[in-house]
Amino acid sequence: MLRKATADDLPALTALRCGAAKANPVDAAGWLQNVAGLENILVLEKSGQPAAMLAAVPVKYGQHRGVWLCGAAGMQGVPMDRLLPKIMEGCLRAYGASGFDFAVTTPDDARRAEDLKTLGFKSQLPLRVIQTPIRRDLFAQAAFDSLTVHKLLERRHIYQPGCISLPEEAMNETMTQLYRRGLTVVSTRRGYGLYFTKGDTLQFLELQADNDHCADQLLQAAREKTGAANARILLAENQTLYLGSGRRCGYGMIAFLGRPFSVTDAYFRMLL
Structure with missing residues (x-):
């Protein structure tokens, strides 16, 4: 089941973040609560416990509203390579229907970048x-x-x-x-x-x-x-x-959730 995170999920999500980002518990919890925001984290539940997560963090580009898809993490044994594209596809559809204009993300490697292209992402934010x-x-x-x-x-x-x-x-x-x-x-x-x-x-x-x-x-x-x-x-x-x-070098990718617009002056650096 896919749902929004709650405060009760914080310990489990902190452990997921520690494993995926090689962060300590303080930094992991700080990122979840103060950068992503628990209200923006989607949780995949298994046996009543968070088994995987993805953050969809609201961002702005001028007058355009978007989401930053980030912080993907899963428990050992969870097939994130198969699950993540499905979760992201659902996010793109839902946020597009809610009036958001774009989504941005940063692939971990070339293979992930190719997977993202099948979801409509384009490598228009390189470094x-x-x-x-x-x-x-x-x-x-x-x-x-x-x-x-x-x-x-x-x-x-x-x-x-x-x-x-x-x-x-x-x-x-x-x-x-x-x-x-x-x-x-x-x-x-x-x-x-x-x-x-x-x-x-x-x-x-x-x-x-x-x-x-x-x-x-x-x-x-x-x-x-x-x-x-x-x-x-x-x-x-x-x-x-x-x-x-x-x-x-590759860095940021963008998917338009409605009518495409120019991003020639876009600057995308999230630092963490």
Whole structure:
């Protein structure tokens, strides 16, 4: 039986989330309650217990209403490769009938991406990956971890007015979890970046700046702080930073639940 989650399901769903996302119980419960929202989680019940789940989280893209399908997880022995497409197909049909305009999701691998295409999803939200050495600048200056989540979202929407976005409360939980994992936010008046330090490489989950020079200043300031001499940067394919650099990689997929519309300026990065 497929049903909406309730508060009584939280312990079982937390265990499912821990197994699927390799998360600790605190982060798993935080994601379920504060990012996805229990009211947005569909539960497949078996013998009276949650055996599998899928979240359908409301998001916005301009004036368009959508859902982010995410957090799929199942108990050991549950054939998610066969069940998940059926659950997603039911979600698409139900949300389309309720007036939603689109659904977005991120496939785990190429095989899952092919499965999603049979449900009407298209790979229209890809990323570019850039790996580059960071030129040293001893005088590069920036602030670190000084942006509130509210200010970060304001700046994100300035750089990406077509951002497919979650509510600020959900982003508060997202950033809290990322900070616990070691995230650093570097910022100047002309840009910002979110990165983890992995050995000699700064792994940027997001980088927004007025131009390449402003982006370089962020990288250089982060190098002076950490000593890491290389960067791996994830950019949306439609970002204008470092045009012509990097390689295209799959990330987001979108399915239109009604009449298709342009997504040329869409920015889709959920971070968790």
